[in-house]
Amino acid sequence: MRGASEQALTAAEDRFEPVLAALGPGAATVGDQLFAVVDLLEAHSSLRRALTDPGATGEAKAALVTGVLGGRVDGKVVDLLAGMVRGRWSSELDLLDAVAHLAAVAVLAAAQAGGDLERVEDELFRVDRLLVANREVRAALADRRTDVSRRLALVRDLLADKVAPATLTLVSRAVAVPRKRSLTAAIIELGRVAAARRRRLVAKVTAASVLTTAQRARVETFLTRRYGRQVQLNVSVDPAALGGLRIQVGADVIDTTVRARLDDARRRLAG
Structure with missing residues (x-):
């Protein structure tokens, strides 16, 4: 992510931090709702294009966010996304990636408020090592030909009751909604975000x-x-x-x- 998109994401992160601090452990709910928004944007390319249309005014795009999400998610999520679409994005997929990033940040902020952030960072590292060491498991989780419910069931079998709820949420999202990068690369990136947050x-x-x-x-x-x-x-x-x-x-x-x-x-x- 570069240029206008990077600046828009940085501005969104700055606006989001006071919200996360005030929510404490409740930030996990906002994270879940942002992941639901990611699913919505993933499924509707026309909505992504409309929200990043350089020819539309920021207020028009913010009104579209309110119209689509108002009453369906927390008002803080609506406010965050309305602010994001008022900015300029280099591509529609950059907006999608930015919302996914902020969803992960919210989940990690909730873990931090609950005193679990260091544990989550360590567990993400261990999950990465597990995937690297077990080629068959890695292939099964990353195989998009396999129904997502079966892949998530495998994640639960491997991790449920063994990791923090935040770790399970983040790994499950990485498996369920893979982007262009590999699964291990996605887990490493989540660990990087957790480490950066822990240094705050x-x-x-x-x-x-x-x-x-x-x-x-x-x-x-x-x-x-x-x-x-x-x-x-x-x-x-x-x-x-x-x-x-x-x-x-x-x-x-x-x-x-x-x-x-x-x-x-x-x-x-x-x-």
Whole structure:
């Protein structure tokens, strides 16, 4: 993916991250719905063409998304896709691949929120090694002449109760909806996405009220500069904070809340 499509995907990822952070483990449901959108786009080439038509306005394409998906999937999914089609895509298949990528990201974000991301990354690596070492299994899973239900049954036989739910979901999708690349290449790519996500720091932020988009951006910029890595914000609201922010990254805590300042003043007066 290059040029306009790459820029459109990057913009979509940036918009999606705060949504995933707010959803926590619930991001898995959004991931499932995005995979359903992938199936819809896969089955209807005319819809893909309409959503990436350079001659149509962004608003017209966004309205088409709302008309097709409104009421069928979560509003967050509709908003994400409407924003995506307002951008420019180099090809209709780039949009399809981008939605599939964001679906996987949502599943991995849910695993991260549940503390399972490192496990999922390791399991994807092990699945890749299993496929490399077992030619017959690899061939059976990748054989498009075999009904997809039989291939998915084989995946369940191999992995069910042995891997995290996110791992099973991602491997099943790679088997059920193969793209141009090989199955092992698809699994390796999923592992890469998981690894990239695991290197993203998670900052727990407590605020007295909901942060605006501009406030979130300022906090993200500050933390990225401080730690030299991308930072995912998990924001909670606690009116008792009264004002300011409490930010925790690992063992590091930055507490500028009014409540913390009052507590500190009380201790000083008492001392």
